[in-house]
Amino acid sequence: MAKHGLFLLLFIPIFNVTFAQKVQLDRERWITKSLGHLYFADKKVYYNFVGYAGTKANYTVKKDTLIMTDIYHTSADNFNKERREDFKFLVRYIDQNRLYLKAVEPNAIKLAGNNTYEFTNFKNSYDKNIYFSKIYFLSSTCFGDCPQLGIEIWPNGDYHLKAGEHADPYKGDYTGKLSSTQLDSLKFLLCHSELKKMTNWEQGNQVTDAPNYYFAIDFTNTKKKLSITTNEPPLNIIDLVNFMVSSYKKVKLTAVSK
Numbered sequence: 001m002a003k004h005g006l007f008l009l010l011f012i013p014i015f016n017v018t019f020a021q022k023v024q025l026d027r028e029r030w031i032t033k034s035l036g037h038l039y040f041a042d043k044k045v046y047y048n049f050v051g052y053a054g055t056k057a058n059y060t061v062k063k064d065t066l067i068m069t070d071i072y073h074t075s076a077d078n079f080n081k082e083r084r085e086d087f088k089f090l091v092r093y094i095d096q097n098r099l100y101l102k103a104v105e106p107n108a109i110k111l112a113g114n115n116t117y118e119f120t121n122f123k124n125s126y127d128k129n130i131y132f133s134k135i136y137f138l139s140s141t142c143f144g145d146c147p148q149l150g151i152e153i154w155p156n157g158d159y160h161l162k163a164g165e166h167a168d169p170y171k172g173d174y175t176g177k178l179s180s181t182q183l184d185s186l187k188f189l190l191c192h193s194e195l196k197k198m199t200n201w202e203q204g205n206q207v208t209d210a211p212n213y214y215f216a217i218d219f220t221n222t223k224k225k226l227s228i229t230t231n232e233p234p235l236n237i238i239d240l241v242n243f244m245v246s247s248y249k250k251v252k253l254t255a256v257s258k
Contacts, residue, residue, distance in 0.1 A: 023094050025061055029235060030099050030119035035197055037235035038101070038119060046235075049112035051204035053232055056087070064091045066101070068108075087111055097121050122235060130191045131155075131220040137244045138214040141165050146211040151244060155220075157183045161248050170248065173256035182250065189243055190217075194236040198228055207232045213241055 029039035036048045045059040045068055056068035068087040073079040087108040092100040099119040103112040137151040141164070148164030157178035163170035178186065195217070215228040215237075233241045 023096055025066065025091065025094060025099070026059075028099075029122040031122045031125065031194070031235055032117060032119055033197075035194065035201060035234050035236055036117065036119075037122075038099070039122075039235060047111070048204075048234065049117060053205050053234070054111065061091075065089065065104075066091060092116060097124060125192055125194055125236065127191050127194075127196060129221065130187075130195060132190060133218045133220045135186075135218075135244075136214075136216040138212075139245055140212040142211045143209045147245065147248075149245065149248060151247065153178065153186065159247070159251050159253075161251075161253060163248065167248065170253065174248075174253035175256060176251040176253040178247075178251060182247070186243060189240045193240045195226060198226060198237070199224075201228065201234070203230045203232055205232050213244075 026040040026045075029037070031037050036050075037053075038045070038047050040046070040059070043057075045056050045066075047054055047056075047068075056070065058069040058071055060067050060069070066089040068089075070085040070087075072083050072085075073081065074083065085107060086105075088103070088105045089108050089112070090102050090104045092102055094100070097120060099121075100116055101119065102116040103109045103114065132155060134155075135151075135153045137149070137153075139147060139149045141148045145166045147167040149167060150162035150164075152160040157180070159176040159178055161170065161174045161176070163172060163174065210231040212229065212231045213233060215226065217226045219226070228237070230237075
């Protein structure tokens with residue numbers, strides 16, 4: 001399905017000269033203060049308005065309206081006729097940093113209610129005061145080939161892996177060390193992940209056929225430990241989860257002798 005990007009011209013007078021700046025809704029990732037989200041990937045739109053995440057496989061943006069669409073067939077006509085159900089949202093305002101979005105018809109209101117949602121651009125999320133003393137991460141298997149991992153990382157880059165099913169070529173205990181570049185990437189992701197807002201976060205959806213992820217993060221500047229359990233990570237920690245799940249493939253590992 002063809003997608004049409006939303007462009008809004010922002011006119012910024014500087015030294016009596018007017019500049020036009022393009023903002024495309026579906027090229028950015030958007031997040032709310034309560035960790036709701038709206039982003040576009042794999043030709044789909046992913047949303048979380050009221051604590052429950054969802055996905056629509058089709059969308060288009062026409063002028064100031066975002067239209068999410070379900071396209072389906074039913075047994076009522078032996079699956080012959082293609083049916084459509086649209087969910088329309090008004091883009092009330094958008095710039096490089098902020099988006100205001102409101103449901104404007106019954107289907108969309110069922111998803112999001114009558115509120116106007118204020119999103120900020122996720123690329124601006126950053127807290128420089130995040131320092132960890134240890135990260136413990138677990139990932140489970142799924143109905144497919146999701147790797148079963150137990151990972152511990154320390155601030156100096158020391159790395160311990162306990163590999164289970166589907167973590168080939170590894171099985172058992174291994175040690176290694178993150179490179180300075182990998183450690184910098186991890187520190188950036190921790191600062192970029194809105195972790196202070198995750199203290200009382202709970203997953204709204206119940207998802208099947210997905211790996212479970214667990215984080216336990218000890219911080220150096222507070223006695224509090226952050227624990228996160230999810231099999232549908234919210235937008236703010238997706239990049240961090242992806243880093244952890246793929247990390248064992250990028251670290252030089254040595255088997256722990258028994």
